[in-house]
Amino acid sequence: MSPSTVIAMLLAIIGLPILMTPVIMYSCRFSEKLRNLLSVATASIVFILSLLLYPFVIGGGEIQFTLFEVLPNLEISLRLDILSFCLAALASFIWLLSTIYSINYMATEHACSRYYPVLIFTLGACQGIFFSGDLFSLFVFFELMSLIAYILVIHEETEEAMKAGYKYLVMTIIGGLALFFGIIIVFELGGTVSLGVGVIIQEVSTLAFIAFICFLIGFGMKAGMFPLHVWLPDAHPVAPSPASALLSGIMLKTGAYGLLRVIFHVFSPEMLLQQGWDNILGVLAVITILLGSAVALTQNDIKRRLAYSSISQLGYVLLGFSILNSNAIIGAVFHIFSHAFMKSVLFLAAGAIIWKTGKRQVSDMKGIGRQMPVTLGCFSIAAFAMIGIPPLNGFLSKWTLALGALDANMPIYVLVLLISSLLNALYYLPIIIPAFFEAPGETSPDSDAGHDEIQFDIREAAPAMVAVMVVLALCTIIFGLTPNNIAFTLSRLTAEFLLLGGAF
Amino acid sequence: MGLTDHFPVLIIVIFFIAAFLSPLVYRLARKFSAALILAVLTAALGMAIFLLLEVQQAGTVLYHLGGWPPPWGIELKADPLRLYILLVVLSVSLWIFIYALRDLHHELKKRVIGWYYTLYAVLVGSMSGIVLTNDLFNLFVLMEICAISACAIISIKEDRECLEASFKYLILSAMGTGCFLLGVVMLYMATGYLNYGFLQVELAEAFNYYPRNIFTAAALFIVAFGTKAALFPLHVWLPDAHASAPSPSSAMLSGVVIKIYAFALFLMFYEVFPRELLATIPLNEIILWLAGLGTLFGSIYAMLQTDLKKMLAFSSIGQIAYIFMGIGFNHDLALIGGFYHIMVHAVTKGMLFMVAGVIIYSTGIREIKDLVGIGRSLPITMVAFAIGGASMVGLPGTGGLISKWFLALSALEIGRPVFVLIILASSLLNAVYYMPIVINAFMQQEETKIEFKPVPRVMLGCMVAGIVVVVVSGFYTTPVVNLLEQSLALIF
Numbered sequence: 003m004s005p006s007t008v009i010a011m012l013l014a015i016i017g018l019p020i021l022m023t024p025v026i027m028y029s030c031r032f033s034e035k036l037r038n039l040l041s042v043a044t045a046s047i048v049f050i051l052s053l054l055l056y057p058f059v060i061g062g063g064e065i066q067f068t069l070f071e072v073l074p075n076l077e078i079s080l081r082l083d084i085l086s087f088c089l090a091a092l093a094s095f096i097w098l099l100s101t102i103y104s105i106n107y108m109a110t111e112h113a114c115s116r117y118y119p120v121l122i123f124t125l126g127a128c129q130g131i132f133f134s135g136d137l138f139s140l141f142v143f144f145e146l147m148s149l150i151a152y153i154l155v156i157h158e159e160t161e162e163a164m165k166a167g168y169k170y171l172v173m174t175i176i177g178g179l180a181l182f183f184g185i186i187i188v189f190e191l192g193g194t195v196s197l198g199v200g201v202i203i204q205e206v207s208t209l210a211f212i213a214f215i216c217f218l219i220g221f222g223m224k225a226g227m228f229p230l231h232v233w234l235p236d237a238h239p240v241a242p243s244p245a246s247a248l249l250s251g252i253m254l255k256t257g258a259y260g261l262l263r264v265i266f267h268v269f270s271p272e273m274l275l276q277q278g279w280d281n282i283l284g285v286l287a288v289i290t291i292l293l294g295s296a297v298a299l300t301q302n303d304i305k306r307r308l309a310y311s312s313i314s315q316l317g318y319v320l321l322g323f324s325i326l327n328s329n330a331i332i333g334a335v336f337h338i339f340s341h342a343f344m345k346s347v348l349f350l351a352a353g354a355i356i357w358k359t360g361k362r363q364v365s366d367m368k369g370i371g372r373q374m375p376v377t378l379g380c381f382s383i384a385a386f387a388m389i390g391i392p393p394l395n396g397f398l399s400k401w402t403l404a405l406g407a408l409d410a411n412m413p414i415y416v417l418v419l420l421i422s423s424l425l426n427a428l429y430y431l432p433i434i435i436p437a438f439f440e441a442p443g444e445t446s447p448d449s450d451a452g453h454d455e456i457q458f459d460i461r462e463a464a465p466a467m468v469a470v471m472v473v474l475a476l477c478t479i480i481f482g483l484t485p486n487n488i489a490f491t492l493s494r495l496t497a498e499f500l501l502l503g504g505a506f
Numbered sequence: 507m508g509l510t511d512h513f514p515v516l517i518i519v520i521f522f523i524a525a526f527l528s529p530l531v532y533r534l535a536r537k538f539s540a541a542l543i544l545a546v547l548t549a550a551l552g553m554a555i556f557l558l559l560e561v562q563q564a565g566t567v568l569y570h571l572g573g574w575p576p577p578w579g580i581e582l583k584a585d586p587l588r589l590y591i592l593l594v595v596l597s598v599s600l601w602i603f604i605y606a607l608r609d610l611h612h613e614l615k616k617r618v619i620g621w622y623y624t625l626y627a628v629l630v631g632s633m634s635g636i637v638l639t640n641d642l643f644n645l646f647v648l649m650e651i652c653a654i655s656a657c658a659i660i661s662i663k664e665d666r667e668c669l670e671a672s673f674k675y676l677i678l679s680a681m682g683t684g685c686f687l688l689g690v691v692m693l694y695m696a697t698g699y700l701n702y703g704f705l706q707v708e709l710a711e712a713f714n715y716y717p718r719n720i721f722t723a724a725a726l727f728i729v730a731f732g733t734k735a736a737l738f739p740l741h742v743w744l745p746d747a748h749a750s751a752p753s754p755s756s757a758m759l760s761g762v763v764i765k766i767y768a769f770a771l772f773l774m775f776y777e778v779f780p781r782e783l784l785a786t787i788p789l790n791e792i793i794l795w796l797a798g799l800g801t802l803f804g805s806i807y808a809m810l811q812t813d814l815k816k817m818l819a820f821s822s823i824g825q826i827a828y829i830f831m832g833i834g835f836n837h838d839l840a841l842i843g844g845f846y847h848i849m850v851h852a853v854t855k856g857m858l859f860m861v862a863g864v865i866i867y868s869t870g871i872r873e874i875k876d877l878v879g880i881g882r883s884l885p886i887t888m889v890a891f892a893i894g895g896a897s898m899v900g901l902p903g904t905g906g907l908i909s910k911w912f913l914a915l916s917a918l919e920i921g922r923p924v925f926v927l928i929i930l931a932s933s934l935l936n937a938v939y940y941m942p943i944v945i946n947a948f949m950q951q952e953e954t955k956i957e958f959k960p961v962p963r964v965m966l967g968c969m970v971a972g973i974v975v976v977v978v979s980g981f982y983t984t985p986v987v988n989l990l991e992q993s994l995a996l997i998f
Contacts, residue, residue, distance in 0.1 A: 070981075070982075071984065072908070072980075072981055072982075072983055073908065073911065073983055073987060074987070076911075078981070138902075141902055142902040142903055145901055145902050145903075146902070146903065149901070156945075164945075167945070168942075168945070171937075171941055171945075172937070172938070172941075175899070175933075175934060175937045175941075176934060178901070178902075179930040179933055179934055180930075182900075182907075182910075182911075182914070182930065183914070183926055183927075183930055186911065186914045186915055186918060186926065187918060187923075189915065190915060190918040190919065209918070209923070212923070
């Protein structure tokens with residue numbers, strides 16, 4: 003593939019959803035079917051285009067292309083390398099599935115003429131983040147996505163949603179200002195913010211440290227890092243479930259992606275390790291992991307429980323970034339994949355339950371597995387993956403992260419991972435076990451019903467919704483069976499690319 | 507001498523001629539009175555563009571009025587920087603005037619509309635004069651004209667609130683011009699000149715003999731222009747005046763007029779007072795801190811407002827402080843940021859006041875709390891408000907980010923990152939009061955049914971033009987930034 007084709011494709015991937023937004027908005031006037039069709043078609047085209055980049059990046063291709071200069075040395079530019087490919091492909095895949103899922107899920111909801119255009123627009127902005135060639139464009143797309151996603155968060159327009167949305171908005175703006183501060187310091191120190199020049203900040207200085215902290219605030223906010231996670235458990239559960247899946251599964255990762263770019267392209271891992279700045283990230287990651295899991299235990303609302311679980315899972319990714327050796331980075335990048343699959347299944351399954359039965363409280367979900375076996379089956383697979391049971395992908399990421407921790411001579415991190423796995427088990431199993439092994443409406447487990455045959459009264463969610471969940475659940479298995487799967491290979495190549503500075 | 511050589515003075519004079527003709531035309535041929543002002547604004551804009559092109563090729567033009575050379579005659583100076591400001595003034599005035607054509611009939615009594623056109627022409631003419639003049643006394647006269655016509659376009663609405671506000675404005679503005687005149691006298695005593703160029707040369711020497719006079723003059727200038735431009739804490743007149751005026755007047759006053767005085771202060775510091783003087787006393791520092799406080803307090807006051815136009819007016823106090831900050835840093839990047847912000851804020855605040863005007867036109871609502879759900883009936887209007895708000899906050903993709911970028915960059919450049927924090931804090935505060943309005947307008951269901959009057963296409967078109975400029979100025983900055991770099995290179 004010639005570079006110009008690749009650039010055209012990148013532009014199409016970012017531009018198509020954004021251009022389709024008004025079209026979809028307009029098509030709402032004619033028919034709902036057309037609107038749904040256009041949304042799914044756009045998402046699929048973006049997914050296919052992203053996949054088509056595969057041969058280029060796997061051959062070691064790397065592209066940095068300036069679209070135009072906003073200010074001298076400050077440009078809007080595109081970049082394609084293996085890291086951006088991984089996230090873009092992942093994002094467009096989950097997006098496609100969520101869009102398909104939305105068709106049934108949102109059929110009974112209000113204001114769909116707002117939901118679909120926004121959903122597709124955020125896809126474009128999100129791909130823009132991954133294909134940004136410099137921090138400034140990344141910042142532009144990052145803010146664009148975050149601000150537009152606000153509309154997804156407050157979709158229900160309940161008082162609770164508005165409150166959560168306001169919190170989300172204020173935190174997003176604080177994060178954006180922190181990023182602005184960080185980027186301007188980088189520009190001042192290095193004269194450029196391009197990601198294509200290798201390491202921008204060579205020397206250690208107070209300003210450089212301030213910039214690092216600013217990036218940590220700006221991107222860490224998005225990734226739900228302690229102590230900036232406060233918006234997340236409110237904002238993710240109130241959104242419609244497919245949007246929650248995207249918020250937790252993909253949009254959180256943009257924060258992690260940003261940090262990865264900053265660590266490897268603005269600073270250098272050697273510098274962070276030398277200065278001990280990685281410890282800041284490490285400590286925060288450990289707190290994030292443990293706190294997220296611990297608080298998840300106390301939540302009764304299933305989506306809130308999942309949101310807290312997201313916080314702790316993103317902590318794994320941050321932990322990988324703080325260890326900064328080959329295995330840890332592979333684990334972290336692979337966990338971005340794993341968590342995207344697992345958490346989307348969980349949110350979509352929770353959504354299916356809410357859609358079908360209206361139940362949100364974990365305590366009400368007894369026996370629901372007899373009603374919706376496939377949904378709960380997918381939920382269980384993803385939950386087992388979260389706990390880290392082999393042969394699921396969660397195990398593989400934890401294994402690799404733990405190897406990385408041992409390589410770095412930090413067995414304490416392994417302990418943290420194990421404790422968190424235990425906590426994961428503690429808050430996921432009490433959903434799954436009563437769902438299958440207790441009859442609906444049963445008050446105590448030792449009543450007479452135990453002797454009866456288990457009655458399956460199957461009332462599953464819509465076929466398309468179930469199909470989406472099954473596909474995602476299969477992914478958690480496929481990408482966990484052996485380390486010779488495509489996601490793991492890509493993670494490995496990404497880590498090599500990042501650590502060896504470009505050469506495979 | 508060809509006609510084109512007289513362009514610098516023509517730009518000013520045609521407005522005054524039009525002002526005299528306008529009442530007459532309004533009486534005899536009412537249809538053409540608006541067209542007359544439109545034609546004059548367009549002609550002036552054309553001349554300014556012509557001059558800019560010429561100046562870029564042939565260098566600064568000095569025009570001697572009546573052929574009298576300075577120091578006795580009046581001198582007009584057309585350099586790229588002044589022409590940039592002039593272009594902003596003229597194009598924004600033209601844009602607001604087009605909007606006013608429809609809005610005025612709603613807000614004013616029919617018999618005063620002709621007078622409004624007159625006052626508008628006088629106001630724009632005097633502002634062009636302030637920008638182009640190179641002579642302190644001439645500046646004083648034009649400032650008085652500008653102040654009185656600004657007062658008049660507030661009080662023309664003839665209700666109690668407007669009269670009170672314009673009276674307050676008149677008094678404080680008179681105090682400002684009084685200070686200015688006093689300062690001019692002191693400089694004249696020390697040097698015997700009123701022309702900027704002569705003063706700058708002479709002051710360097712006179713400074714050794716009359717340092718106190720010159721310091722006092724500098725202090726008086728800060729107070730004078732600070733009052734006129736609503737630099738914190740001399741801003742007290744602005745909120746009432748800008749909020750109660752008819753919406754096109756508010757747009758004009760907040761968008762353009764206050765910046766002219768900030769620019770005049772810049773000229774005092776860089777073209778009148780010698781550079782060594784600035785080095786000996788911390789004048790810059792004073793402006794910088796007042797501006798820093800202004801950005802914060804303007805926003806804090808704005809948060810407390812319940813009236814939409816009052817909120818916008820307070821927001822102007824915060825925004826004008828960015829421009830003063832640009833002057834205070836004494837660094838070319840900061841000045842680029844400040845002057846870029848003159849343009850961005852002129853368009854943004856002009857657009858926001860248009861939005862307020864459209865809302866009043868269509869529904870009669872002025873209170874912020876009544877705006878809930880209004881975006882469903884006035885979508886374009888509230889999108890304009892959202893984009894304007896985003897530019898005030900400095901979100902990426904809007905012009906506001908670019909000015910903040912330059913200001914923050916120069917703060918880092920001179921090693922004072924604390925000002926970056928101030929800029930960021932004020933951005934956050936801006937977000938706190940702009941965002942809820944946008945959210946409420948679009949998201950929540952309206953409880954009481956509001957009656958809507960359809961909005962004229964011209965008014966909508968003006969707002970759409972504003973949106974386009976705000977967004978384009980966030981991406982395509984090269985021509986303006988190049989022009990500013992080029993013109994500031996002449997000063998530094």
